[in-house]
Amino acid sequence: MKSLFPILDWAPAYSKNTALNDLVAALIVTIMLVPQSLAYAMLAGLPAYVGLYASILPLVAYAVFGTSRVLAVGPVAVASLMTAAAVGEVAAQGTASYLEASIVLAFLSGLVLLGMSVLRLGFLANFLSHPVVSGFITASGILIAASQLKHVLGIAAAGDSLPEIVIQLFAGLGQVNLYTAIIGVGAIIFLFWVRKRLKPLLLRAGLRPRLAEILAKAGPVAAIAVSILAVLAFGLDQQGVKIVGEIPGGLPPFALPSFNLDLWWQLLPSAVLISLVGFVESISVAQTLAAKRRQRIVANQELVGLGTANIASALSGGYPVTGGFARSVVNYDAGAETPMAGVFTALGILCATLFLTPLFRLLPQAVLAATIIVAVLSLVDLGAIRRIWNYSKTDFAAMAVTIATVLLVGVEAGITAGMSLSLLLFLWRTSRPHMAIVGQMPGTQHYRNVSRHDVICEPSVLTIRVDESLYFANARYLEDSIYAHVAARPALKHVVLMCPAVNLIDASALESLEAISHRLDSAGVGFHLSEVKGPVMDALKRSDFFHHFKGRVFLSQYEASQALAPAQP
Amino acid sequence: MKSLFPILDWAPAYSKNTALNDLVAALIVTIMLVPQSLAYAMLAGLPAYVGLYASILPLVAYAVFGTSRVLAVGPVAVASLMTAAAVGEVAAQGTASYLEASIVLAFLSGLVLLGMSVLRLGFLANFLSHPVVSGFITASGILIAASQLKHVLGIAAAGDSLPEIVIQLFAGLGQVNLYTAIIGVGAIIFLFWVRKRLKPLLLRAGLRPRLAEILAKAGPVAAIAVSILAVLAFGLDQQGVKIVGEIPGGLPPFALPSFNLDLWWQLLPSAVLISLVGFVESISVAQTLAAKRRQRIVANQELVGLGTANIASALSGGYPVTGGFARSVVNYDAGAETPMAGVFTALGILCATLFLTPLFRLLPQAVLAATIIVAVLSLVDLGAIRRIWNYSKTDFAAMAVTIATVLLVGVEAGITAGMSLSLLLFLWRTSRPHMAIVGQMPGTQHYRNVSRHDVICEPSVLTIRVDESLYFANARYLEDSIYAHVAARPALKHVVLMCPAVNLIDASALESLEAISHRLDSAGVGFHLSEVKGPVMDALKRSDFFHHFKGRVFLSQYEASQALAPAQP
Structure with missing residues (x-):
């Protein structure tokens, strides 16, 4: 029982002191997650509130079934980009069938993860080598940042590959909306400043470390509040500043995903890729953090945790989720001790969904785009490219092909090309042994x-x-x-x-x-x-x-x- | 120069004595090849005379560029079946576009083989493991034999997979043409008898071994002659016995293959598979025979030899060719010393094409089918299945999947599934090291x-x-x-x-x-x-x-x- 429900490991001995630590961590993570959830949903081509839906039940499901004590599950940048790429193939953004397909994709990802657990196929994730994953994440970060620039500048642009995006951005430079650009570029500068300088500044000003931490994490919330006030005060939404718009209040809708076999079949390959990439990302984070506290992650049970989290997301109107790096590290640093911190975070986001959504109506999309850009640029690891180049030209070849294919063709082609090439190179190497x-x-x-x-x-x-x-x-x-x-x-x-x-x-x-x-x-x-x-x-x-x-x-x-x-x- | 034109190795020192040995070998191989060429073309779904076209120039091209002294190149059973499967996807049998597509397939195979040589990709053939190749050939043999039974019994039947073929054969049992069945079954029994018993019998009767050899190899020719005479004498073609029909006399047509990019693109994957399988089959034979005389086969130059042979086949109206096992062994046993034996064989088949084709008009298809059945059943190696089962269950799994997929789905799916599975199993094994x-x-x-x-x-x-x-x-x-x-x-x-x-x-x-x-x-x-x-x-x-x-x-x-x-x- 304990191996299927890891919650039984810690729940019986849950103490008041642990609860307090978990609560503080949950507060910090909630403040961080609300803007991120809205932003990543936008990146996935979905209405912003879908990001909130995807940040509630998945956290609870993972708390019951996952083996990491501190992993924070929810919408992440790379999975959002992959969702946009996959769903964009079968439906047009902004339509009801786009949302429907995203929900199906989450459900399928959940089934794929659970299926991998039952068939003990977790080892398949090992076929994604570190250089391929690292290259994939770096290239995705660049692609995401570039794709958000149009929101920051307030121009209309489309395009899935980096060259297309760059060309369209240059072509659209004449239509830059000045108000949008001021808000967007201002938000980027502010967020970078908050990320790099605010916490040391607050510490020097004599604040207690934990309070300084909470304030520093609230940077995006401040940017959101200020920008909403600015839109309200100057009527900027009448000046061409795109806003989030009406958000349905109340609880997420609970419903089974639409059962359309054609759609399921079309989305299955993408669901497999998203599951694999999400699993690799999530388990790396979980293992890194568990090692620091000498806790143990069970790979096969993680598949169950992530699988149920995705199914929970689908049932509550969300889209594919996985364990995020930044939020898990924040959760860990803020002192979370058990997955109860995740449950508290879910409650926090539920409150935001219930009571704060009317406020988000006037939120400029440029601020969300700025949040995304600042978040994903931390994923870009150019040093890794140099390190891999020095160590092994074969590994570098797989990494370079992954990066080039992601930027020039797309995320799915990129991860597939990288994985295939690294396997082929290994086979080729073993076919001419030393x-x-x-x-x-x-x-x-x-x-x-x-x-x-x-x-x-x-x-x-x-x-x-x-x-x-x-x-x-x-x-x-x-x-x-x-x-x-x-x-x-x-x-x-x-x-x-x-x-x-x-x-x-x-x-x-x-x-x-x-x-x-x-x-x-x-x-x-x-x-x-x-x-x-x-x-x-x-x-x-x-x-x-x-x-x-x-x-x-x-x-x-x-x-x-x-x-x-x-x-x- | 010598490495690109292996002919320069032996041609300058060519002597009268060597010529005599090559001539005798060529005579035996010609007698064997004429009926086989007609039969394999029928197996490929082509007019019988196309098999003769494919047996002339390719032999000459290989003699110039190939490194084996005794390999006999031409239409073979497995490549013919694969041609039928590939071309059947893009054109209907009996139409001009079917022939056109077969010629394009030969041309593409030639280009693929030459491309593999230039890019030094010959090692790709090593990814076809012995159990997969052995299972593939056994299953192909069974499938070919089954597919020819309809010709032997004179019933109309279609179907690409073994279950379909068996069902259609049972369904058609009511329409068996008695004359056809007598000729067909009679030919099978006769050919088996010739193969197993004739040579020892002739030796005991006091014939010289070489003459006995020639007579034993002439068995199919005798079956053809007798059956033609029977059709002529009893007017069997009026009794529902299907005959080969009109054959255009004269030289093979020399023409470039049709340049239709869509068609090329559709046939390319099949051309790659046929090239790989043909190369593996051919080089195995070449190396086995070369080892006996301590000669050397250069894998990369073999790609050039087979590539030019296929292009020569395409330019002279033929279809994909490769080095055949049975004919090469016969060539070797009959004393061939240099590829000049291949050139002599080509001249022999050219003579048959020019002067004998009017005789083939009345040849019953049932006799050709019998030739095929007797030839391919020697490819079936059930002992190998047991040996592999005893040695390694992993190898057996790859073999079993290959056999099952060939029989139930088709040749291309079979070789692809076998190769993929054996590579995956190797990767899986290395992912959990001892x-x-x-x-x-x-x-x-x-x-x-x-x-x-x-x-x-x-x-x-x-x-x-x-x-x-x-x-x-x-x-x-x-x-x-x-x-x-x-x-x-x-x-x-x-x-x-x-x-x-x-x-x-x-x-x-x-x-x-x-x-x-x-x-x-x-x-x-x-x-x-x-x-x-x-x-x-x-x-x-x-x-x-x-x-x-x-x-x-x-x-x-x-x-x-x-x-x-x-x-x-």
Whole structure:
């Protein structure tokens, strides 16, 4: 029971002191989340209030089923962009069917996550390598920031790729709405200032750290309040400043998502991608924060937590959600101790939905866009690109292709291209394994590469260490390499294939080994194996390999050398 | 020059004696190829004479550009079936556009093969594992044999999958044409008898082996001659026995394939699959035969040979070709020494095309179908299925899926599913690597798995050998496993990660190693590496890993044990 309902781990021992800590954290996170939720919904192409709906029930569902104590679930930047890309394919923004499709997408994502949990497919997320994810998030951040500039400047522009967006922005520069631009650019400058400078300033002014923290996080709320007042005072909505507009009050609507099989089928691939990316993002955050407090995250249960959170979002009129980085870190730093902080946050956002929405009517879209830009630019990590470039050109290639494809084609194409390329590069690398000729390190029983170490070699014995599992993709390469080595050494009596790095010999490689053994045998050269691992040896014994194999299998390379060296004269 | 034109290797030294051997081999192969070419063209859904066209110029092109001395190129069973599947998607059998599309398919296959050669992509063929190829050929053989039964029985039936074919055959049993069935079943029995019994019989009768060989290979020719005479004598074509019909005499038409970009685009995926499968089939045959005479096959040049052969086929009105197994073995056994035997064969088939085609008008389709059935049933290798099952369940899974998909869905789906599944299974396997706790084998410097060998372990030092390259798919698994091992051993002082099987540490795994090092460090446990390979160490040194890493790197595990063991009291 406890593994399916992690809430049972902490709820029975919940104390007043813990509750107080959770409450304070919830207050800070709520102040941060209200503007963010509105903004991310806009990024997803949805009415702003949908962001609030998606920030209530998912938090409660995750509190019951999730294993992280501090993860804050809700709308996030990347998933919002992916939602816009996916739903934009099947419906036009601003229509009822666009909202309907977003809800279906959340429901499908929930089902995909739960399905991955049941089928134990969480490992699929591991196929997204760090460089691909890092490149994807950086490129998404750039794309999101660029896509919001039109709101900041008050011009009409469309376009999904960076070149389109840039061209349209330049083309639209003549129509900049001055009031919008003042509000938007002003908000960006103010928010950056709040983020970088306010907290130290308040601390120096003698405020207590926690209060300084709350005030610093309230920066976006202040920007919202001031801009609403400005619109009200100067009637800016009559001057072309776009505002959020009417928001339905009251509770989120509870309803099952529309059951339209065609729509479900069209959205399924996007739901899979959003689920995978969301899961990777969320579990990375959860594990980083859990490690600091020595808590444990159960990957498979996280799928359940995120899955139910998405289904909860769909049932309450929301769109796809996942664990966000910034909000979880804030939650952690603010002292949240249990997922009850998430429940308190949900209550806070519910109150905002019930009582504050009339105030948001006059909120300028430019301020929401500014909130998004300031938030996503922190996702852009250009240093990672340099680090990856220095470490591995292969990893860099996968990262570069991901970034370029996201910026030039789109988010879904980008993550797919990055994942496929990184898998293909790994396969290609294993299809041409590193092979070394090894000799004995003097005075030891240890054998290393002749071209890197001063080792002792016996001229009549060639020992080749193959540094890869032997499987279909490299079986022929192995054959060719061994034949080439043997052809270059006419005086050879024995070849030893040293297998400490061979973790698998599949049926194709087995045929190659048989061919090698047969061919060397008929050329009068002995073919032997050494340091074959237990599981590999077990498999070989199950086949009829040893019926034909005329060589010997040595437990260690040292034994092989002892046995095969010619007797001293 | 010699590497691009392998013909320069042997043509200058071509002697009269070699010519005689090549001529005899060419005679036998020609006798075998004429009926096969007609039959395989029928299998591809094309007029029978197209098979003859596809057996002339491709042989000459391969003789100039190919590296095998004995490979016989032309229409083969599997490529014919794949052609029927691919072209059937874009045109109806019997129409001019069907023939046109087949010619385009050959041209595209040629371009794909040449492109793979230029881009050095021949390694892609290695991604087709032996079990997948073996399962694919077995299933194709069954499917082809089943699809030809309708011609043998003289009933009208359609269907691409085995269940459809079987159902239609049962449904059509009422309309069996007796004359057709007698000819068809008779031909099958006769051909099987010739294949199994005729040669020994002739040898016992005192014939010279080479003459016996020629006569045995002439079995299908005899069946064709007898059946034509029977049709002529009894006017069977008036009794519902389907015949080949009018064949245009004269030389093959020389023309460029139709340039229709839509059609090219539609056929490209099929051309890629046919090229890959054809290349794998062809190079396997070529290498097997070359090994017997210690000759060398250059994979990349084989792509050029097969590519030009396919383009030659397209330019002379043919369809996709590749190196065939049966005909190459016959060519080899009959004593062919150089590709000149292929040129002689081409001349032989040209003569047949010019002078014998009027005779083929009355040839019953049932006899061609019988030729196909007898030929393809030798492709079916049920023993391989059992062998693979015994050796590896993973390999068997890929094979079984290939067979089932070919039989139930089709050839293209089958080869794609098999290849994808085998790659995914390999990735899955590497994402959960085998890890062993190792100890010292008494009296040696060799370290093996504690659960397989009686080894000496120091309780304060845990040595884990990870049997896989460390990359994104298994980085998190590595972290989890090490944390679990450490958590289970509170008295631990040091963890050594033994890396003889680690051939690569990618950027994702590097981050995991940094996380492990950091976490163990803060838990007061030392984290060290041993037996890190040269190329891996080089990469680590390029990163800033060693700025943070507090442990040691040992050249051998023995050194690690010596250094980390607590001082004796």
